[in-house]
Amino acid sequence: MDTHRRWMQQAFREAERAYEADEVPVGAVVVRGGRVVGRGHNRVERLQDPTAHAEVIAITAACDTLGTKFLTDCTLYVTLEPCPMCAGALVNARLQRLVFGARDAKAGAASTLYSIVSDDRLNHSMEVIEGVLSDRAADLLRAFFRHRRSATE
Numbered sequence: 001m002d003t004h005r006r007w008m009q010q011a012f013r014e015a016e017r018a019y020e021a022d023e024v025p026v027g028a029v030v031v032r033g034g035r036v037v038g039r040g041h042n043r044v045e046r047l048q049d050p051t052a053h054a055e056v057i058a059i060t061a062a063c064d065t066l067g068t069k070f071l072t073d074c075t076l077y078v079t080l081e082p083c084p085m086c087a088g089a090l091v092n093a094r095l096q097r098l099v100f101g102a103r104d105a106k107a108g109a110a111s112t113l114y115s116i117v118s119d120d121r122l123n124h125s126m127e128v129i130e131g132v133l134s135d136r137a138a139d140l141l142r143a144f145f146r147h148r149r150s151a152t153e
Helices: 002-020 054-065 084-093 132-153
Strands: 027-034 035-041 073-079 096-102 127-130
Touching: 002 027, 002 035, 002 054, 002 073, 002 084, 002 096, 027 084, 035 054, 054 073, 054 084, 073 127, 096 132
Parallel strands: 073 096, 096 127
Antiparallel strands: 027 035, 027 073
16 A cells, blocks of 8 residues: 555646646546556646646656556556546556545546446456545545635635
């Protein structure tokens, strides 16, 4: 579990970058062989792109780094449970493992609302480890939305 916490800290650095850019603070890193091969944070607002989620950006970066479309021996660490779009991207990238922090009650597609990443009916499924530094992830999200609400009052 210490290894998972260490990599999740890297994902939190990305989430903090998102927060500073006034994006929903979600960060992700792809790890292979003890090193980060892809990283990303939400950039939906900056890019005006609804697909610019942290997971998608990290997967794209990892595929570019490794020169492949499949990440079969990689783990994705992300601060918030992936949404259905991102869960589908994880399956298509054929990741070995997903490790996430907080559950997402409104869009969680790894265990909360759906189990896309572990659905045996799909062409690939992966190991899922949830709850790594979940309190920190939930606190960061609450602080962001509290700040955003107070700015509009």
